[in-house]
Amino acid sequence: MSSTNTILTQLTTTPKEKPTVEQLGFGKHFTDHMFMMDYTIEQGWHNARIIPYQPISLDPSAMIFHYGQSVFEGMKAYKTPAGDVQLFRPERNFKRLNISNDRLCIPAIDEQFALDALKQLLSIDKDWIPSEPGTSLYIRPYTFATEPFLGVAPAKSYHFIIIMSPVGAYYSEGINPxxxxxxxxxxxxxxxxxxxxxxxxxxxxxxxxxxxxxxxxxxxxxxxxxxxxxxxxxxxxxxxxxxxxxxxxxxxxxxxxxxxxxxxxxxxxxxxxxxxxxxxxxxxxxxxxxxxxxxxxxxxxxxxxxxxxxxxxxxxxxxxxxxxxxxxxxxxxxxxxxxxxxxxxxxxxxxxxxxxx
Missing domain, CATH: 3.20.10.10 (D-amino Acid Aminotransferase, subunit A, domain 2)
Structure with a gap:
């Protein structure tokens, strides 16, 4: 996997109402779409897709629930006064994601492919990026074990997901000490x-x-x-x-x-x-x-x-x-x-x- 051409896209037929800037807060609202990719021993990372934001189905014995084999990242997209969309050092986030993956025995992702996927997801949901001062679109990439098994060992199957959330100031105190x-x-x-x-x-x-x-x-x-x-x-x-x-x-x-x-x-x-x-x-x-x-x-x-x-x-x-x-x-x-x-x-x-x- 090396290009966005391998990402299947399914657009939502029921777009959500976007929150007002007063409603934003942090991590409470989510954009219309998400990126998702699966891993198995046999196929590696595969089935890359952008789909409507939705619940995911997991077996009750999925190893993430029992042994905590998961990692995540946090990054942001911003809208400039000219209306351009930009990311801040995203390659560092995907590099750190793989460092965390390695520590948790999760297979590495293709960092360039992940960035390409994020750009494609952003291009679809760019209208969700707020433009008011102090606001941004928070981006949460994460990986986790999905194998249904209760033995203590690295899982053999995983999901890699990116979800996005328009956010205001992180602290209610704002920039005050x-x-x-x-x-x-x-x-x-x-x-x-x-x-x-x-x-x-x-x-x-x-x-x-x-x-x-x-x-x-x-x-x-x-x-x-x-x-x-x-x-x-x-x-x-x-x-x-x-x-x-x-x-x-x-x-x-x-x-x-x-x-x-x-x-x-x-x-x-x-x-x-x-x-x-x-x-x-x-x-x-x-x-x-x-x-x-x-x-x-x-x-x-x-x-x-x-x-x-x-x-x-x-x-x-x-x-x-x-x-x-x-x-x-x-x-x-x-x-x-x-x-x-x-x-x-x-x-x-x-x-x-x-x-x-």
């Missing part, structure tokens, strides 16, 4: 586990801590490492950055941290602006000390869904750390404006990140 609770009991992942893969179990694993944090009035959890419970890893489902005494620091990728595409983009942007940036291990004690010395200047999370989420307050044990008087920092704002500008087509893309439809 959020309150973060540093988790001291639960861990998200450990080195040698599945932390660097984008698999559903990592997110289910974090729900309990997130539930507790929400009840205490915090938007997200700051995860520490699973071995010493000292080293900062991720914030919620995002990578995290701190600006301390003029230098921007983010935890180095270590096998338990997801290699965020937004994270990588931020590193490129910071370096292009000649801002001192470092990838290394950083402890929660170092952050607390920086706060006490008055040099904890900014903190923010990065990810596809939220882009950037400024952090206005961190709570670690009994200490509440207010960052930048609870206001958005200058570097945080610059990064947000620049990256969203590139994505939306209002800032020049000097990195070659944009793929136009």
């Amino acid at each position: 959020v309150k973060i609770l540093v988790e001291k009991q639960y861990v998200r992942a450990v080195v040698g586990g599945t932390g660097e893969a984008k698999t559903g179990g990592n997110y289910a694993n974090g729900l309990k801590a997130q539930e507790i944090a929400s009840k205490e009035g915090y938007s997200q959890i700051l995860w520490l490492d699973g071995k010493e419970n000292r080293y900062i890893e991720e914030v919620g489902s995002m990578n995290i950055f701190f600006k301390i005494n003029g230098k921007v620091i983010t935890p180095a990728l270590n096998g338990s941290i997801l290699a965020g595409i937004t994270r990588d983009s931020m590193l490129h942007l910071l370096k292009s602006k000649n801002i001192d940036v470092e990838e290394r291990r950083i402890t929660i004690d170092e952050v607390v000390q920086a706060y006490e010395e008055g040099i904890l200047e900014e903190a923010f999370g990065t990810g596809t869904a939220a882009v950037i989420s400024p952090i206005g307050q961190l709570k670690w044990q009994d200490t509440e750390l207010t960052v930048n008087d609870g206001q958005i920092g200058e570097v945080t704002q610059m990064l947000y404006d620049t990256l969203t500008g590139i994505q939306n087509g209002t800032v020049e893309d000097s990195f070659g990140w944009i793929v136009k439809l």
